[in-house]
Amino acid sequence: MEALGARALELVIHHFETNRDQPTTVPRNRADTSAALHTPLPETGTPPDELLDLLAREVFPYGFRADHPRFYAFVPSPTNFVSVIGDLLTSGHNIFAGHWLASNAASQIELTVLDWLRQACGLPESASGILVSGGSMANLSAIVTARETKLGGHDPQAVVYYSDQTHSSLSKGLRILGFGKTQRHMVATDDVYRLSIPALKAAIEEDRAAGRRPFCVVANAGTTNTGAVDPLPELAELCEREELWLHVDGAYGAAAVLTDRGRVLLEGLERADSITLDPHKWLFQPYELGCLLVRDARHLVQAFRVDDGDHPDYLADVSRHIQADVNFFDRGVQLTRSFKALKLWLSMRAFGMAEFRRGIDVGFAMAEEAEAALRADARWEIVTPAQMGIVTFRWVDASRTDAEVDAMLARVVDRMRVDGYALVMSTMLKGRPALRMVPIHPASQAEEIRETVRRLTRLFEEESAAS
DSSP, X not given: OHHHHHHHHHHHHHHHHHGGGSOSEEOOOHHHHHHHHOOOOOSXXXXXXXXXXXXXXXXXXXXXXXXXTTBOSSSOOOOOHHHHHHHHHHHHHTOOOSSTTTOHHHHHHHHHHHHHHHHHHTOOTTOEEEEESSHHHHHHHHHHHHHHHHHSXXXXXXXXXXXXXXXXXXXXXXXXXXXXXXXXXXXXXOTTSOBXXXXXXXXXXXXXXXXXXXEEEEEEBSOTTTOOBOOHHHHHHHHHHHTOEEEEEETTTGGGGGSHHHHHHTTTGGGOSEEEEOHHHHTOOOSOOEEEEESSHHHHHHHHOOOGGGOOGGGHHHHHTOOGGGOGGGSSSOSSOOOTTHHHHHHHHHHOHHHHHHHHHHHHHHHXXXXXXXXXXXXXXXXXXXXXXXXXXXXXXXXSOHHHHHHHHHHHHHHHHHHOSOBOEEEEETTEEEEEEOOOOTTOOHHHHHHHHHHHHHHHHHHHHHO
């Protein structure tokens, strides 16, 4: 065990020590990957050292490095070694964290972490929640809680409202939960990609006039596309007046509330009925770790607890020692679940919140650095300025049509991926592609940001010359 553990730890330490020197991504086609890794079902064993060598050679070098300091695509997932050790301890002790009887100390750690996040978001003491795999499951669980609380269960006339910038996990979750097309009301955004209050009011009036039952609004606290924050105070006022549940998807951006700048941008977050927050994004945790916070934790329990008459016989002993506030299977979909809280608890205790705030502030500063580097060249157009650690932009060429520039952009993205220095990818804004940078790694450096812009500029120049 010591020898195998030492070899595995050596691989992890090597990854941390050399990460910046490696490419951000190494592409590999399906045929080559299959040839290297697909084998028949093994009848006999292989020495573990050989398997670790195989992983080091054929698996770990390939694909995205989402924890790389120059990984600026999607939403990066910078990690820290303390949390990695937390995951090792969690797996090694194999703690079942589904109910208090099985995991009283682990459950208390999770409750403590949830209380820290509750305080950070400004929710009252009545609030708590559950740690889940990520934002997708947190958003789905929030809709279940809202539906049970506001409607008492499934209603074919129920309607949920969300903007055209809301993460796709919301639409997927609604479809899984049986919400039809007329129940999923996508609302337009304004000129800065925030949910439009006038459009939302009109949508609610339209649905009520048609006999439908509005019950929930989903707002964004830092959209994945641009970092936009919906007008949370105004949405809170509207939802209170209309008696609607306000869920805030802050999977990406809610963690910024820990900082002074983030707290200003996220004003109104504390008025939400529920909040999604992903520690594996801007709290620098390894995958997978998401969180759902609910303003009144009793609503979460009421939404997911199995009725007494349906309680399984094999949990009879658990039922005799019921601790309703700390049985996490009563707060979510899973019965069997891992001790998800340890890595976050360990790193928060080890580093302290001042270090987390510093790391988040780096993301704000580096996005602004990217914007400044882009503005220095008139051939770049800022589509959305730096906000919540994200900036979007596109190349300007008056001698070419929009379609020609868009085609160049797609080729540049592909070339950046092959180049490997930094990963910058695109998104769609107002029907046209735009490049997008999310430099939130706490080890991001201004000179690397500027070098990335120089490389992008050079690639567009080469594409322009070639065409």
